[in-house]
Amino acid sequence: MSRDRDVQAFHDRSLGYETGFRGQLHAEIVTRSLDLALLHCPTPDRVLDVGCGTGQLLRDLAQRLPGAACLAGVDAAAGMIEQARAKASDPRLRFEHGTAERLPVLTRPSTW
Ligand SMILES: C[S@@+](CC[C@H](N)C(=O)[O-])C[C@H]1O[C@@H](n2cnc3c(N)ncnc32)[C@H](O)[C@@H]1O
Numbered sequence: 001m002s003r004d005r006d007v008q009a010f011h012d013r014s015l016g017y018e019t020g021f022r023g024q025l026h027a028e029i030v031t032r033s034l035d036l037a038l039l040h041c042p043t044p045d046r047v048l049d050v051g052c053g054t055g056q057l058l059r060d061l062a063q064r065l066p067g068a069a070c071l072a073g074v075d076a077a078a079g080m081i082e083q084a085r086a087k088a089s090d091p092r093l094r095f096e097h098g099t100a101e102r103l104p105v106l107t108r109p110s111t112w
Contacts, residue, residue, distance in 0.1 A: 014079030055084030
């Protein structure tokens with residue numbers, strides 16, 4: 001599958017991404033990934049999730065890191081960013097449409 005088709009498939013799934021069996025599986029992967037990441041880096045000040053999807057990982061991280069300054073996410077699928085922004089209530093969360101290969105300016109730490 002080409003990158004564009006891959007991103008289009010994520011865009012098409014964005015609305016129900018956190019629901020159903022796959023959503024439950026993803027939530028478990030997020031929890032385990034964060035457990036591991038925080039073992040190695042327990043108190044990061046700024047976090048960037050490239051390929052952030054609906055922002056689930058960053059929302060969970062925001063709850064676990066009350067002292068973090070900024071949690072930013074970038075995703076190539078516009079629908080994912082739309083969902084991430086709609087679900088975010090913590091003001092430290094920022095989401096931007098963009099790609100890993102060409103990161104938007106807001107994700108550079110000097111601009112946070
Ligand atoms: C498994 S989801 C990530 C979920 C999110 N990291 C989380 O744990 O909540 C993978 C995401 O990567 C995005 N993606 C794929 N290729 C990308 C690229 N080149 N640049 C940015 N995002 C990309 C997809 O659109 C998709 O939303």
